[in-house]
Amino acid sequence: MDENPALLDSRAELSEFLRTRRARLQPQDVGLPNFGRHRRVPGLRREELAQLAGVSVAYYTRLEQGNGRNVSGEVLDAIARALRLTDAEHAHLTRLAKPKTVKKKKAARPQPMRPALQQLLDSVQSVPAYVVGRRTDILGWNALAAALFGDWGELAPADRNWARICFLDPRSRDLFVDWEQKASDIVSYLRMDAGCYPNDPELSSLVGELSVKSEEFRGLWATHDVREKGHGVKRMHHPLVGDLTLSFETLRLPDDCDQSLLMYHAEPDSASAQGLRLLASWGRDASAVGSPQK
Numbered sequence: 001m002d003e004n005p006a007l008l009d010s011r012a013e014l015s016e017f018l019r020t021r022r023a024r025l026q027p028q029d030v031g032l033p034n035f036g037r038h039r040r041v042p043g044l045r046r047e048e049l050a051q052l053a054g055v056s057v058a059y060y061t062r063l064e065q066g067n068g069r070n071v072s073g074e075v076l077d078a079i080a081r082a083l084r085l086t087d088a089e090h091a092h093l094t095r096l097a098k099p100k101t102v103k104k105k106k107a108a109r110p111q112p113m114r115p116a117l118q119q120l121l122d123s124v125q126s127v128p129a130y131v132v133g134r135r136t137d138i139l140g141w142n143a144l145a146a147a148l149f150g151d152w153g154e155l156a157p158a159d160r161n162w163a164r165i166c167f168l169d170p171r172s173r174d175l176f177v178d179w180e181q182k183a184s185d186i187v188s189y190l191r192m193d194a195g196c197y198p199n200d201p202e203l204s205s206l207v208g209e210l211s212v213k214s215e216e217f218r219g220l221w222a223t224h225d226v227r228e229k230g231h232g233v234k235r236m237h238h239p240l241v242g243d244l245t246l247s248f249e250t251l252r253l254p255d256d257c258d259q260s261l262l263m264y265h266a267e268p269d270s271a272s273a274q275g276l277r278l279l280a281s282w283g284r285d286a287s288a289v290g291s292p293q294k
Contacts, residue, residue, distance in 0.1 A: 008194050008198045008207070009198075010066075010096060010099050010198045011065075011066030011067070012066060013096050013194060013195070013224075014063075014066045014068055014096040014097055015064055015065055016224055017092065017093065017224045018064045018079075018083075018093075020224040021083045021089070021224075022043050022044050022046070022049055022064075023042045023044075024043055025043050025044045025084065026043060026044070027044065027048060029084075030044070030048075030052055030082070030084070032044075032048055032051075032052075046060055046061055049079070049082055049083070052082035053075070053079045053081070053082040054078055055075060055078065055079070063075075063097070068096065068097030068098060071097050076090075076094055076097055076098075077090075079093070080093055086227065087228070088192070088226050088227045088228040089226055092191070092195045095195040095196060096195050099198060111133040111134055111139065111258060111259065112139075113131050113139040113140045117131055117140060117253075121140055121141060124263070125142070125143070125280060126144070126276070126277075126280065127144065127264055127265045127276070128141075128142065128144045128147075128148045128149070128246075128263070128264045128276070129141070129142050129144070129145055129262065129263045129264070130145045130149075130261075130262055131253075131259055131260065131261050132162065132259070132262060133258055133260075134193055134197065134200070134203070134258045135161065135163070135190065135193055135202060135203050135206055136162035136163045136186055136189055137160060138152050138160040138161065138162065139160075139259065143280075144276065144279060144280050145264075147280070147282065148238065148264070148276075149175070150165075161206070163190060163206060163217075164206070164209075164210070166179075166183050166186050167186075167213070167214040167216065167217045168210075168213060174237060174239075175236050175237065175238065176235075176236060177235035177236060178234070182234070183217075183220060184220055184225070185229055187217065187221055187225070188225050188226050188227045188229075190206070190221075191221075191225065194207070195226070207221065229250070230249070230250045231247070231248060231249050232247070233246070233247050233248070234246050234248060234264070238275065238279070240279070241275035241276075241278050241279055243271075243272075243275075244272045244275050244276070245266070245270075245272050246264040246265065246266055246272060246276075247265055247266070248263065248265075249262070249263050249265075251263070
């Protein structure tokens, strides 16, 4: 596979997304009878899905073949309900079926981080914090984030990317106890970016590179899973301070919806809180000890 593939094909993305969503549902999941044990296709048949959505089989078939040009929002809503899509999946379906018109293919606009945001990050000393942009690019961070995740400042700008770090740096598997979930989350974010920016050559190049270099990435990319994850818990094993259980919050920036501020924190008076205090006291020296970086 070429590491610099053609731009992502919105029609193919729409087709595969609908097929994978249909394949995960069984007739009994949606109140339909299941006649016979030997079904030729996994999950619902097209005619069953069309029945649930209240559209003709021919209409749905055209949509699943990637032809969403004239589909209405009401039909997409009905199909989303029939497929039991999450809000994130519903939004992704709409973007794939009705992509924004782009007059010509050009490089994606740069995503500079406002200097005031870096000043804000630098002023936050007790919790790891960083800003992430499109394609999971890491745009800015504070000293404690560098101590926890690795000194991204020593990486080339193109390598300050969560997807590359997660799939291409084996040390990330040691840092994240639930590495498989971290990897799945990252691929789902890239899938959402692909729906928003199908003409982004840098995203296409990143997907091509990871598809060549990581079998695990190829498998996750083929699932077409998308999801939003605004908060949660990450379990980590840091080479200096040991096990950490940290909650995180994701705050989308109001003046640039493609950039988000992520902050991690520990339960007060917990062993993880003590671990963060130790990392903060050691500062940049901690970032050089076994943390994932390329």
